[in-house]
Amino acid sequence: MAKRGHDEVAGADAGGPKPPKAYKNNDFLNSTEARLIRIMCELEEPKERLNANSVDNIVMFFGSARAKPKDQYEAAVKDAEAKVKANPGDAKLQSALVRLKKQEFLVGMFDVVRETCRLLSEWSMKRSKQGLAEYHVGTGGGPGMMAAANEGAALAKGKSIGLGISVPFEDGLNPWVTPELGFEFHYFFTRKFWMAFKCMGLVVAPGGFGTCDELFELLTLMQTGKIKRQLPIVLIGKKFWKDCIQWDAFVHYGMISDWDAQQLRFADTAEEAMQHLIEGIEALEQAEKAEKK
Numbered sequence: 353m354a355k356r357g358h359d360e361v362a363g364a365d366a367g368g369p370k371p372p373k374a375y376k377n378n379d380f381l382n383s384t385e386a387r388l389i390r391i392m393c394e395l396e397e398p399k400e401r402l403n404a405n406s407v408d409n410i411v412m413f414f415g416s417a418r419a420k421p422k423d424q425y426e427a428a429v430k431d432a433e434a435k436v437k438a439n440p441g442d443a444k445l446q447s448a449l450v451r452l453k454k455q456e457f458l459v460g461m462f463d464v465v466r467e468t469c470r471l472l473s474e475w476s477m478k479r480s481k482q483g484l485a486e487y488h489v490g491t492g493g494g495p496g497m498m499a500a501a502n503e504g505a506a507l508a509k510g511k512s513i514g515l516g517i518s519v520p521f522e523d524g525l526n527p528w529v530t531p532e533l534g535f536e537f538h539y540f541f542t543r544k545f546w547m548a549f550k551c552m553g554l555v556v557a558p559g560g561f562g563t564c565d566e567l568f569e570l571l572t573l574m575q576t577g578k579i580k581r582q583l584p585i586v587l588i589g590k591k592f593w594k595d596c597i598q599w600d601a602f603v604h605y606g607m608i609s610d611w612d613a614q615q616l617r618f619a620d621t622a623e624e625a626m627q628h629l630i631e632g633i634e635a636l637e638q639a640e641k642a643e644k645k
Contacts, residue, residue, distance in 0.1 A: 394542035398535050402513075402550065405532060410490035410513060410550045411472060411629065414566045415465060415497025415557030415588070419458040428452060458558060461589050462500045465557050467622035468588075469504025469512070472629065477510060487552060487633065488513060492543075492566075493525040493534065497557040502528035517543050548573055552581070552636065553629050557588040564597075575612060582615070582639065584632020586625050590618040 371377075380386055420428060432449040439445055469489045476487045489505040491498035493514025505512035506528045514529030516536040525534045537543035548570060556567045573579040587593045599616065602608040617632075619625040 391539060391542060394537055394539055395545065398515075398546050401532065401535075402546075405511070406486075407488050407511075407513065407533065408550060409485055409487045409552040411487050411553035411555065411633075412490045412547055412551050412566075412570075413465060413469065413497065413501035413555045413557070414492065414559060414563050415461070415500075416455075416458060416559035416563060417492075417494045417496035417498065418455060419462045419496040419500065419557070421462055421500075422459050425456065425459050457589075457592070458496075461557050461592075462497065464588055464620070464622050464625070465497050465555070466500040466504040466507070468555065468625045468629075469501045470507045471504075471622055471626045473505040473508035473510030473512070475626070475630070477508070485637070488533075490515065490547070490551070491529075492516065492547075493529055493536075495526055497559065499526035499528055500557075501555075502526055505530075515543050515546055544569060548579060551579070551583060553584045553586075553633055555586045555588060555625060555629070558592045571612075574615075575608075581636055582632075583636070584617065584629055585615060586617045586619055586628045586632075588619055588625060590620055593618060 374380060381389065429449075429452060432445070432452050436442070436445050436449050472487065473489060480486045489501050489510065489512040491501045491512065491514055493502075493516035498514070502512045502514060503526075511530040511533060512528065513533045514525045514535065516525045516534065517540060518536060518538055525536070535543075535546070537546075544566070547566065551570065554567075554570055556563060570579070570583070571585070574583060593599075599608075599613050603610055603613050617628040619628060
């Protein structure tokens with residue numbers, strides 16, 4: 353067999369395959385087999401970015417994505433009424449209008465959440481100047497109550513975190529999230545991990561299944577000792593929460609203790625919410641100092 357010359361071999365090498373490195377192979381990284389790698393990315397990348405921005409303590413704000421400020425709510429009602437008028441026989445449009453009008457109370461709650469976050473950010477920045485720990489506003493990054501919270505922090509020129517999730521009915525993060533602290537998760541459980549890991553306080557405005565899921569997740573982690581610190585928990589909208597969830601009934605039937613129920617604080621104003629948060633955070637700091645002695 354004739355031997356190939358040096359030039360022929362060199363030419364063959366130059367034209368050989370150039371496969372991507374495994375960690376740059378998008379087909380593989382998006383495959384079922386690489387799911388664990390994607391999960392690790394959603395655990396490690398947020399940690400690196402939060403630490404790089406000196407975010408150690410987060411006060412999480414949960415609430416309905418449907419809430420709107422007054423001007424947007426009034427515009428939405430006007431638009432819905434126009435659609436019903438133009439299509440008088442459309443039951444779905446009529447039902448949507450009825451539901452929208454039921455949500456009018458959220459306008460006031462939107463304002464309370466926004467103002468609470470403005471006050472919290474101002475309080476935190478004053479502490480920072482005194483060499484004390486900062487507390488950043490954190491949300492799920494979406495619209496509604498989440499946008500209200502991020503906007504409140506922005507009004508105080510404070511940074512805030514948005515822990516977003518890829519879902520069909522939410523289009524990315526709200527514009528008030530601090531850009532370098534905006535995240536978009538694929539997996540709900542990795543998102544929930546980061547909602548809990550640096551959480552030092554919880555404020556929950558009126559919301560539906562998703563909001564209640566997030567609230568009870570944190571309550572369960574505290575009750576079972578997975579979160580060992582005693583977080584301040586503030587529920588915005590006394591009537592809403594006491595109408596929707598019969599906390600005393602849980603105690604009456606022995607499902608939770610009196611102590612469990614007493615950990616919940618209720619507020620109708622930003623000032624009330626801030627008082628509960630400050631008292632809870634300062635108590636938490638004192639407890640941590642005592643443990644270190």
